[in-house]
Amino acid sequence: MRRSGRLGKWLVSGPPLLYLIVFFAIPTLIMVLASFRTPGDFGGLTPLFDESGKLDLNVDSYVRFFTESVYAEVFLKSVWYALLTTLLCLALGYPLAALVARSGRKHRNLLLLLVILPFWSNFLIRIYAWMIILGPQAALARGVNGVLGFFGHEPVPLLFSSFAVLVCLVYVHLPFMVLPLYANLEKHDQALLDAAQDLGAGAWQRFWRITFPLSLPGVYAGAALVFIPALGIFAIPDILGGPDDSLIGNIIKQQFLETRDWPFGSVLSIVLTVAAVVIAGLAAWIGRRNLGTPSSARTARA
Amino acid sequence: MRRKPIGLWIAAAAGYAFLYIPLVIVVVYSFNNSRLNAEWVGFTLDWYDKLFHNEDMLAAAGNSLLIALTASLVSTVLGTMAGVAMYRYKLRLLPLLVLTPIAIPEILMGVSLLIFFVLVNFTLGLVSVTLAHIAFCIGFVAIVVRARLAGMDESLTEAARDCGATPWEAFRYVTLPLIMPGVIAGALMAFTLSIDDFVITFFTAGAGTVTLPLQIYSMIKIAVTPEVNAVSSLLMLLTLALIIIASRLSPSLVGAPSEKT
Numbered sequence: 001m002r003r004s005g006r007l008g009k010w011l012v013s014g015p016p017l018l019y020l021i022v023f024f025a026i027p028t029l030i031m032v033l034a035s036f037r038t039p040g041d042f043g044g045l046t047p048l049f050d051e052s053g054k055l056d057l058n059v060d061s062y063v064r065f066f067t068e069s070v071y072a073e074v075f076l077k078s079v080w081y082a083l084l085t086t087l088l089c090l091a092l093g094y095p096l097a098a099l100v101a102r103s104g105r106k107h108r109n110l111l112l113l114l115v116i117l118p119f120w121s122n123f124l125i126r127i128y129a130w131m132i133i134l135g136p137q138a139a140l141a142r143g144v145n146g147v148l149g150f151f152g153h154e155p156v157p158l159l160f161s162s163f164a165v166l167v168c169l170v171y172v173h174l175p176f177m178v179l180p181l182y183a184n185l186e187k188h189d190q191a192l193l194d195a196a197q198d199l200g201a202g203a204w205q206r207f208w209r210i211t212f213p214l215s216l217p218g219v220y221a222g223a224a225l226v227f228i229p230a231l232g233i234f235a236i237p238d239i240l241g242g243p244d245d246s247l248i249g250n251i252i253k254q255q256f257l258e259t260r261d262w263p264f265g266s267v268l269s270i271v272l273t274v275a276a277v278v279i280a281g282l283a284a285w286i287g288r289r290n291l292g293t294p295s296s297a298r299t300a301r302a
Numbered sequence: 303m304r305r306k307p308i309g310l311w312i313a314a315a316a317g318y319a320f321l322y323i324p325l326v327i328v329v330v331y332s333f334n335n336s337r338l339n340a341e342w343v344g345f346t347l348d349w350y351d352k353l354f355h356n357e358d359m360l361a362a363a364g365n366s367l368l369i370a371l372t373a374s375l376v377s378t379v380l381g382t383m384a385g386v387a388m389y390r391y392k393l394r395l396l397p398l399l400v401l402t403p404i405a406i407p408e409i410l411m412g413v414s415l416l417i418f419f420v421l422v423n424f425t426l427g428l429v430s431v432t433l434a435h436i437a438f439c440i441g442f443v444a445i446v447v448r449a450r451l452a453g454m455d456e457s458l459t460e461a462a463r464d465c466g467a468t469p470w471e472a473f474r475y476v477t478l479p480l481i482m483p484g485v486i487a488g489a490l491m492a493f494t495l496s497i498d499d500f501v502i503t504f505f506t507a508g509a510g511t512v513t514l515p516l517q518i519y520s521m522i523k524i525a526v527t528p529e530v531n532a533v534s535s536l537l538m539l540l541t542l543a544l545i546i547i548a549s550r551l552s553p554s555l556v557g558a559p560s561e562k563t
């Protein structure tokens with residue numbers, strides 16, 4: 001860069017950097033600090049220094065999270081829902097991504113746009129749509145309960161149930177899975193599959209021994225993109241779930257807006273972030289390690 | 303054109319049906335002459351008429367537009383700067399701060415901003431929501447702008463500098479016109495993200511301020527009504543139109559390789 005390079009660098013990067021420090025980095029640090037503080041009597045926090053001037057920092061809220069089993073249970077349930085969502089998105093998203101990747105250039109962009117458009121429609125509207133579909137008077141519920149009644153079962157509510165929560169979780173996160181999968185599948189070399197076919201591999205074998213191992217980086221990227229937001233969701237169980245479907249996001253919302261216990265809410269938020277990052281990082285690490293083994297992609301590509 | 307097995311077609315068709323049937327149902331029932339969103343009775347525009355006479359809804363729509371316009375304007379300027387900076391210079395902190403808000407669960411940004419605003423005694427309302435929206439939109443704009451820069455020929459800017467243009471002139475008359483489609487796409491995206499945002503708004507709006515998504519939320523928490531279908535259909539029409547325009551301007555937005563490569 002030239003003489004003005006250093007100045008230019010600061011002029012260009014300074015304003016967005018400053019903005020994000022003030023409205024993202026500092027609030028995040030405050031939240032971390034808040035997790036070590038004591039909740040105030042009427043919400044908020046007690047003063048950082050008590051009357052005697054002693055610094056009031058403690059790990060009470062962390063202890064509470066790890067000792068009261070109800071929170072660990074909700075947390076595990078959230079991880080389980082997020083995991084199920086990820087797997088279902090993979091099963092539904094793979095054929096979509098494969099179809100788009102195999103289409104000619106002309107149709108490809110349109111097909112891809114069609115996958116992404118629902119993602120850009122309002123989040124609440126997409127939840128609301130399932131309220132209609134799964135509602136007790138809608139055709140689906142009447143049909144399902146008609147069949148169940150025929151076999152002598154009690155009618156089951158579809159709405160306000162774990163089923164509704166899971167269906168909507170998959171619905172909302174599906175595009176996140178398709179995009180990275182498509183980006184990966186699009187680069188595959190058709191010659192590999194042709195060669196395998198010439199050597200007598202069937203369609204099933206070609207998929208499991210060539211396409212799927214090669215697509216693992218896309219699978220892991222998509223899994224991380226689905227898992228992380230799915231773990232922190234609160235609006236879907238809030239609107240579509242029954243009383244037993246509270247997830248970690250609902251507890252966080254409750255701590256901040258109802259109970260007004262900020263330190264404990266902060267602890268839950270931090271645990272959520274750490275878990276999301278660790279699990280996603282683990283998936284990426286396994287993905288990379290798998291790629292390194294001689295039996296899979298690297299040799300296939302060579 | 304490669305061969306596509308029939309099973310793949312069926313599975314993918316099921317995937318597309320899963321994606322679109324719910325949205326189609328919302329739109330269809332917005333014209334349905336029945337209070338219940340259960341079966342088709344007859345065509346009516348009553349729900350739209352009701353919508354335009356609903357004072358709360360109109361006020362919420364006004365708030366949403368005001369927030370989205372301000373947030374997209376500011377975040378486009380800041381996000382473009384961030385995109386240019388990330389493309390031209392080796393930076394550590396800026397990419398981290400730009401990309402993390404996109405990667406973490408939204409609820410975290412919502413609650414941390416809530417604590418922040420309350421602790422610094424900043425009244426929750428239109429302004430706090432707008433400030434929060436700018437913070438999460440910057441990253442999206444920056445990514446689109448950087449992708450656009452990566453597709454252009456940087457030697458053009460250097461040529462302008464060699465011909466005696468100041469850095470600002472080189473940016474204003476050479477770089478900016480070239481990346482303009484990316485900047486506009488980023489702005490449209492930011493507008494859409496802002497007008498659609500529920501989670502972060504939910505935590506930073508306080509008690510008195512209502513945006514369109516917050517209004518929809520409080521309505522569907524009480525009951526399913528076709529009025530929600532009507533406002534949803536209009537909101538979808540708006541955001542989908544904006545995103546289709548944005549994806550024309552910046553193909554990388556939909557993950558497709560840009561036309562140049």
